[in-house]
Amino acid sequence: MTKKITVVQRVKNIVLMGIGSVIAAAGLDVFLVPNNIIDGGVVGISIMASYLTGWSLSAFLVLLNLPFLYLGYTQIGKTFAFSTLFSIISLAFWVGVFTPIPEVTNDLFLAAVFGGITIGVGIGIIIRHGGCTDGTEMIAILLDKRTSFSIGEIIMFFNLFILTAAGFIFSWDKAMYSLVTYFVAFKVIDITLRGLDESKAVYIISDQMEEIRDALMARLGRGVTILHATGGYSKEEKPVLYCVVTRLEVAKLKSIVSEWDETAFVTISDVHEVMGGRFKKKAIH
Template sequence: MKHFLKDIIFIIIGALFYALAVNMLIIPNNFADGGLTGMSILLHYVFGWSTGIVNFILAAIILAIGYTVLPKRNIILTTITATLISLFLYITENNIEPLADPLVSAIFAGFFSGIGAGLIFRTGSSMGGTSVIARMFHHNLGWDLTRTNFVLDAAVVLAGLFFIGTLNTMYTIILLFIGKKATDLVMEGLDPRKAVSVISTHATEITDVVINNLDTSATVFKGYGGYMKQDADMSYIIISKYQLMRLKRLIYSVDEKAFVVIHDVRDVTGGSFAWEKKRGRK
């Protein structure tokens, strides 16, 4: 129950951010957007219809058709999200003058809408539009989920060419790019981690040095080098990106021939990191 209430708070804040970005920056500057809200915006430009009301009707139709292919928790959260976005779009509708600089408007529209979307996605919810349609195609026809979702969003944006012109469509692409980066920022946090795999005959020594100098944990996996035909264990280390250069120096101080592979990590929970967070609060 506690986690559900936290998710609802995130959805409320995210939906408000997103709706304000649409009504204060996107629509006044005649930009478009992807997904269900993008369709609502285009219909607003053509017929003058309320984006909030249109968004609610379209979301209701899509969710009614696709509820069977979504997990129960996801359908509940998505229904709440679509309703709140539609409500906030409706109550914040106003005739706002566009900013003098459309590029600045596109950047900040992308930033605020991306922050809102990121808060919503963190809960496991969705915006209730093209992602649901893509899931239906995936469930019934076996289409790739990510590609289908991209094609649907791209189709909505490209449709804007006929209503907002080429220049504003270009601004919309900038908006969407900034929005994607802002969403990633919310999803991944301000301190993304790196996973470092170190293959070395001195893996145990490397692990000891890392633990003693970087105050983090490391795991050693037993392995065998297929090329060298000899034992070569692997150390697996999760670390902050700001410690990466120091880590590499420590590794090569033990074994200058170590094979090091570095991966981006989207999320880290439990283990020594849970202990680090506890210690940081004390």
């Protein structure tokens, strides 16, 4: 049964990575390439190389990623490398298929924004299901383990040079629009990975612990965990309530806590993903 589920999951991932490639390729061919606007990373380098040489963009997408694929295979793992290889080849294939499609707009701002949205959705789907379309992300992952810089900082450093090169090759206006595309795509990828309905982790410290716990369970329908903590100053044992709610339930949770204890200490933080347990999205009543 486990093996069957694993095979089904792999097939699902491959299909969804293929769908993500179609969406990203459409964003490139319909919005960015016709207007000489680039995205960051190897995709951006490929667009500039294709413009300068007249060679196929699809060919550059594959060729420029090959060294990074080898690094991914040797340093990260073969599953990741093969998923990435499939994503890159699929993206290159669909870029070639969509190339004859005429541009939708020649308004540079609209092209930058909608190109960023389309590419962000496509690449976000690919990453969410185990693939990757950009070799600079692999370099960032490897350098992150060996330096004090984060993956995001390393990718931003690479893209600073790539977008500067776009200013010399196309124009500085195009480079600035490319920067808009990059930031829009970055944010949309983040939304695609996390989802619009983010969950929140909540910690509550109050003298009315039992009343708040019962109210949260009854009125929000959420499970609540009691953690045992010790006050750093008072050295007293104090229970801490912990629960996970959806973004839309935060206001109601704060209202419930305030009803019982206006001086309660509450901290709320983002949760990127929730698995297992009895957590389910519920409607607010």
